[in-house]
Amino acid sequence: MNIVKGNMIIGQSGGPTAVINQSLVGAVKEAMKHPEITGIYGMKHGILGVLNEDFLDLQQEDNEHLEKIANTPASALGTCRYKPTPEDCEKVFHIFEKYNVKYWFYIGGNDTAETCHIVNEIARKNDYELRVFHIPKTIDNDLMVTDHCPGYPSAAKYVAMSFMGNNLDNKALQGVKIDIVMGRHAGWLTAAAALGKKHDDDGPHLIYLPEHPVALEQIVNDIDECYDKYGRCVVAVSEGVKTPDGKLLGEGFIKEKDKHGNVQLSGTGALGDMLSAYVRDNSKHNDLRVRSDTLGYAQRSFPGVYSEVDRQEARMVGEEAVKYAMQGDIDGSVALKRIGDYAVEPDLAKLKDVAQQTKLVPKEFINEAGNGVTQAFIDYASPLVGDLPVVERLKEVPVPKN
């Protein structure tokens, strides 16, 4: 085995998740077992921590403390949304050289894999042996190669539970309830709204994903039809839903853009408010009670609501990244391979196969009308999310009228 002695650096990038610290702790604790890893440094706020040479000494953390951090949502090292320029990536490489960094682990989504890939190519050109591993995390579940992404199952559980509550609330106090779920390009998280359904008439009754464009008029028709049938309607709408002309459903209403020039959809209630008003004004039912919520940061950082499978898998991908790094001069992205129903084993994907790309919800997971998910999606997602709270309804035996 090819042993390289040197320091290890680990960081977290992009939006937090409920289990991203499991991956951090998994990698750090595995690294502590290997004497060839001399120092274990944490990047403060992702790539900015490298550019600013702002590192934390993770060997100062004790075991008990690390276990508590593993169970804490959001990114313990701090994170960032800064996308490094090619010059930044050159600088990152030179800082790695200066600090004798031989192992680099970076937990994040496809942008993070891209940064890993670029810095890895620079190291290769410079004949510097840097072992670079991308550790997957994203609540969006949109990374290529891997069966699913750590972070998604816990976020999906939160969303499923939230819709279970919304369904019960809407059954108790009838009307139309529209909830906006995170997911700019991929509808995985919104699809999870269906996971808590038990009875045929349980909501969400309608689910709209970015993968299937829909006209506003169609949404109103679907809601009216549902309301005729059940006297109520719960709707899950992905923030990235598009109209058939390719524009975002909320585009005309939301002015703000983030630093990448993207329309800022999270942290704003505009899409939900606009949709509610549109439905109320255009429904065939007069005085329709329409409410909306925009599910917020709780989707990614609510403490105490986890998928146990997600916890274990997030820990495992962190550990496996370090184990792979110990095997030789390799690099890549740790992927999860599903076996049967249900187990996973780790797999190694190429950095460039994960970088920049987005895995969309496939056609077989979306119903024909484009307003719901199929049993195939439920079968895919249920083992990831695990048990949901048990809820029950009355038998509703009527008392004969006097």
Added chain:
Amino acid sequence: MNIVKGNMIIGQSGGPTAVINQSLVGAVKEAMKHPEITGIYGMKHGILGVLNEDFLDLQQEDNEHLEKIANTPASALGTCRYKPTPEDCEKVFHIFEKYNVKYWFYIGGNDTAETCHIVNEIARKNDYELRVFHIPKTIDNDLMVTDHCPGYPSAAKYVAMSFMGNNLDNKALQGVKIDIVMGRHAGWLTAAAALGKKHDDDGPHLIYLPEHPVALEQIVNDIDECYDKYGRCVVAVSEGVKTPDGKLLGEGFIKEKDKHGNVQLSGTGALGDMLSAYVRDNSKHNDLRVRSDTLGYAQRSFPGVYSEVDRQEARMVGEEAVKYAMQGDIDGSVALKRIGDYAVEPDLAKLKDVAQQTKLVPKEFINEAGNGVTQAFIDYASPLVGDLPVVERLKEVPVPKN
């Protein structure tokens, strides 16, 4: 003991809570022990169920089923926001006569207590022995007499956990985060945002309640000061916060009114969006990253997040209402009396002392600056909410720069 033989009716009114079905099941199971209660009828959708003679036979529900319903959030009988007219109340009384109803239990807030009071007075005038009990529930915690309201502790726990997550998220990805919390008149639920704070620099850093008017400029100044100190800021804002001129903070921006003519604050992101934009535009910091979430229906109906104390107390007030009704020709509202730190015992309040009135957060629970809560509030609310998830942060020992 004065025994009256007849039917019992029970209903749920107003917004759902996580434990309102505990009160329902507590009352129903207690009633099943008393042979003088001949039929146990549930009102479908509150007072509308009486007006429509739409009753459910709750004796058809078995024990195991009822226990699952007790643990299910939202109102299993259905609820309504309809406020009965004086004519409706007369009609309710006559329907009670027709169905030989001698016991009436109605779970709800101060409007519900008012309805109980009015119908009770009609029965009294008609020399009809109707034993009427209001069973308290509201996430707003704004009922008079009682130390606190069933429903509040679980909602407070959800809010506290939500802010714990927001604090961690904001520490990981710095900026300003503004979260809007339910509470039109009373700030109890918003105050609960502070319950998960552990370190001095933990958010929420600022908390604004309806009880303490604040100017927009003051909010911006407070946020700037916090940002200077910590490089970040988490803000809890009650939907009912007012400016010093007595107007709602969001009034100019929110056009929609509900059927009572009140500005509709829940289910809309407008206040959070408006505040975010205002803070961004008026902060002394350029390019401040400001995000907002409006905590939605999850505050009142998220399954799986409960206060254990709340579960037990909600069950108890349901049981106690029936026990009181068995004691003689009395009526009232079941209150909780706090003993020491921490126990409660049931108490009986007069219906008219609970009807229509609102208990505000007292001055001693709000800090002098009007932008936070005091230790006295923490001491009041912590035993209600109980244990919160354990979260931890890194020791953050820096690596010396090369």
